[in-house]
Amino acid sequence: MKVGLISAGALVLVAVIFMVDWKGVGESIGLAGNYENMLTRELELKEEAADIFASITDVASAEAAGDRMAKSSTEAVYLEDQISKFKRSKEYSELEEREIKEKLKARDQAAEAKIRTEMQRLQSNPSLGPALAKSVFQAQQAASNARTELMNSKMKN
Numbered sequence: 001m002k003v004g005l006i007s008a009g010a011l012v013l014v015a016v017i018f019m020v021d022w023k024g025v026g027e028s029i030g031l032a033g034n035y036e037n038m039l040t041r042e043l044e045l046k047e048e049a050a051d052i053f054a055s056i057t058d059v060a061s062a063e064a065a066g067d068r069m070a071k072s073s074t075e076a077v078y079l080e081d082q083i084s085k086f087k088r089s090k091e092y093s094e095l096e097e098r099e100i101k102e103k104l105k106a107r108d109q110a111a112e113a114k115i116r117t118e119m120q121r122l123q124s125n126p127s128l129g130p131a132l133a134k135s136v137f138q139a140q141q142a143a144s145n146a147r148t149e150l151m152n153s154k155m156k157n
Helices: 002-019 035-055 059-089 094-123 126-156
Strands: none
Touching: 035 059, 035 094, 059 126
């Protein structure tokens, strides 16, 4: 029971990583500074998270999801950093931001709804608790390592 509660809480944390309103991706992960590309990549990460959660059907698939969760969590950290840099640069207009978000709104809402649905499904299966906890911990560690790497690189500059 305790492991199930811990893994449910950790699963929520990973889902939040993907549902936070990151605004884009920058050059460090392969995209130019085009704001629409950035917002589209943000949405793709949410869709990938939903697909990862949907792929978990048993203990083996819950354990296997750890690597994919870790990779996505790491990218989300770099995404957040690049978004922050881009937002500070003010190389976009508020109108542009609203137009792009409106264009992507339906896909974004669908991805968030799928994440919520899959989280509820996973939380209702206590047998997945220990395996989910392990995968979520793997994702959290990857994100933490990426944050540390970013912080260290900023301190050197």
